[in-house]
Amino acid sequence: MHDRLRQPAIPMTPPAVTTTPRRFGRLTLDVRQNVSPWKQAAFVGGSLLIGLVVSVAILAVTGIPPLTLGSELAGVLVAENLRGVLIQAAPLILVGLGASLAFRIGFWNLGIEGQMVFGGIFAAAISIYDIGPPATRLVLMGTAAAIGGMLWVLLAAFLKTRFRVNEIIATLLLNYIAMYFLFHLLYGTWQDAKTAFPQSSPFRPFERLTDIAGGVNSGLLIAIAGVLAAGWLIHLSRIGFYTRFISANPRMARIVNIPVQAVTMSIIAASGACAGLAGFINIASQEGRLTQSFSNGYVFSGVLIAFLSRNDPIVVAVVGFLIAVLFITGQTLQVFYQIPFTMVQMIEAIIVIAVASSEFLIRHRIRWIR
């Protein structure tokens, strides 16, 4: 009691500041304002590298020595296999174009496999019902495939605009519906009578995409034409300008009398047409007939290519080629190590996760505060 009274009410000197050092610092995030393109490229490249290392590690755990993986990859680029890569690149570039066009207008087109199936069915119908003279047959088949893919994606677009059905769910469900419709045809009226396998009878020679100079498949020409057309559409045409306007500010676009609905629908239709053409290339080049699985695994490849190329049609061509290398490597591994083809899908997913994570590093600075 007395001791307390002896102390002055207000201490003459401020008490010494006792800083107990904090045991742990903490992480803070700052939002970066602008990042130089080189730094961005470094982040994306670094993340890509981490993704690839993780993929190789998973493969190593599952029994493929990483060193042979290198030689497999080198082997793919040897002349003979390069032809396979170029053949594989064509449908991949087209599905990449399909996905990136739709994403540009904010439409999550995850129905690429279904659109490929309908492209294939429409093209095969031309062959099976023997429509048109042989000289124009391939053109007819290609056109039919584009229309088939277009109709199938426009169904989802219609459901979205008319009934507000989320297009992610609608396009994915339409994939399954298209697949079962294909099975219905292949186990039914379109079944090859000779082999009794669930596939159509083979196309005639004039209905198949042939090799042109240097082992390059004519499918690749279609893909390159698609890249140029889409590049023109997005970067140079009026529709491309409208597309950027609509995705940046849809309300403003309506106010200044941009035909939002028409532009949106035509971009979505172009997306479906690309997927349909990819289906046509797959059945008309390697397979030479309508099969059960010519569209398997292309949805995610399309999303991946669109994502990595940032929806730019020209970059799609490059990324599509690289993914084709991955596909062909996957096929060789499948043959030699009995690794299922789903592995390619897993590696693609890891790459997407890695690159998407780099977005975080680009936009934020992490600091450690003590």
Add this chain to the structure above:
Amino acid sequence: MNDFLINWMANAPVTAVPYALAALGLIVSERSGVLNLTAEGLMLIGALAGAGTCLTLGGHPAIALLAAMAAASLVSLLFAGLVVVLRINQVIAGLAVVFFCQGFTGLIGTLAKWQNKQLTGLAPLKLWPLSEIPAVGRILFTQDPIVYLTVLIFIAVSFLLFRTMLGLRIRAVGENPAAADAAGTSVVLHRILAIVAGSSLIGLAGGYISVVSVKLWVTGMTGGRGWIAVALVVFARWAPWPALWGALLFGCIEALIPHVAAAGIRVPQYLMLMTPYLATLAVMIWVGAKDRSGGREPGALGQPHVREERR
């Protein structure tokens, strides 16, 4: 015809359980404001983990189902890290996780040679005096234990989500993360918790398919049920009980397929297999046509939360 009806109705709960559990798991995580598209992938992880545990440990199916839940929760941490911590676009992250799971389960299933191997599985219960009641006994009282457990899980989760503080916090984080953050609720923690907890239910749904209903592991065996569950959540307006009825509806539709063929009614097989997907689309159209107000989805669904960021 009477037999046909009873058999059909008796099978409906078995096909409905995966839809119900997966949709409930999605509801839990979407109520926290995370648009969760991972169901298809996590169901596969659950199915593989369940089948693998059954085959390698030869143990009780309950252990297999717990393993399925644990495995799906573990993989969902990846998704949680991507969308909650790294704030990646939730659609891209969800798709990437689904495709990762599809690839991963295909790879592991093939390498471990679990493909197409018969499991012991879980036998249906016979609740003796009740199961002897004609028709009703066969439909309601001769199901496997998980069917009854599913109802209990629904009661528990509804209670947790709508009657407890934890549930309130999770919903608050989903409706208005900025306000919840200001009130001292950790957005990151509650979202991760909701994703992981919801994913354990999705894993159970997948494990149920492989361990209880099909008793096999086949690559890609969930066959789009996860996407149907995603649609079911929209149909149920993010509420548990409508999701259960919706799941029962889809269960009835799916259960009809084998019974129609068995009854000798001639319908093209593959057109029949389309019906669950067509029915889902039909339901989505119905929801869209009926409800013009925009529904009652969680206010912040699909938006990452960044503290102090101006919108």
